[in-house]
Amino acid sequence: MDKVVTAGRALAGLTDGATLAVGGFGLCGIPATLIENLHRAGVTGLQVVSNNCGVEDWGLGILLADRRISRVTASYVGENKEFARQYLSGELEVELCPQGTLAERLRAGGCGIPAFFTPAGVGSQIADGGLPWRYAPDGSVAIASPPKEIREFRGIPYVLEEAIITDFALVAAAKGDRHGNLVFEKSAQNFNPLCAMAGRITVAEVQELVEPGELGPAEVHVPGVFVQHVVHAPDVEKRIEKTTVTEVGR
Incomplete structure (x- = not known):
């Protein structure tokens, strides 16, 4: 089954108040193309599950800045000062939980395990x-x-x-085929495979789209059974959350 569609079509069923799992850690491995399209669609009241909420002007931060997010389940606030401001002023509901617990809640949801100790x-x-x-x-x-x-x-x-199960999941992969089999690049695996498993409808943006059969079984990090839509996004802007540099010669 060819699962490749446009971002607009993939997100068409995502409505106000939906629950949404979003992959990435900071700005590493975030589905930036899908988030931008969701922002343009004007959907609001989103209940987001993600490791954190990006920064003020990138990633989930653009949805947060426009008051599109009503609730966040995350493991830390990160570098997003607007996130902290909305939370402390009572504009945003936030459930913070240990990072490993959040990861396992998503994995359990994808595996059909309702709860765990x-x-x-x-x-x-x-x-x-x-x-x-x-x-x-x-x-x-x-x-x-x-x-x-x-x-x-x-x-x-x-x-x-x-366990956590969401209406939709948005993830970003380095490579994927038309059947939805996904490969993530190094640390971009972070929360992406877990979110992909937890969504009832999972949309994956892939930087490199290949044909079925080109990915070896051992390469695949998330099998296509967990993915409903694939969006080809070859030219994604990538940002660094916090740059630390050393002067030459020191």
Whole structure:
């Protein structure tokens, strides 16, 4: 089945209030083309699951700046000051969770596992509840995280974490074929394979489009069974989140 379509067609079913998993870590491996097209489409009220929310003028940051995102599930705030401002002023609901837990929640969703027990977060507000999800304008906590189930296994306490499944997932791959088999470049694997698995409808932008059969089985990081649409994006702008340089001769 040829899954290659335009970005507009791939995102046509993504409506206001949708849940959305987005691959990438900082600005590494983000589906910039798909995010730009989603921004132009004017969709709002998005509930996003992503490692972080990009920067003010790139990645998910462009959706955030236009108030298109209502809720974020992430592992850290990153370099996005607008993200922090909206969260602290009560404009944005934010669920922060440990990075490994977020990764496993996405993977579990893709594997059909509804929940799992992990030691990460035991003895903290992650398990006990009380983390501010949304602040009120006066700075008080309007919505706090609920307590989670704790169970002991072999005398060690574990906290129950629910899997994540989203309406859509947007990912970026270095290479992909028309059947949706994907290959990611080095550290751009980060959250992309996990998000691809967690979406009910997964859209992958690929920099290099190849024909079925050109990818060896051992090359494939995400099989096409997880991908519904492929968008060819050969000329994607790539940015560095924070540049650190050394003067020549020093």
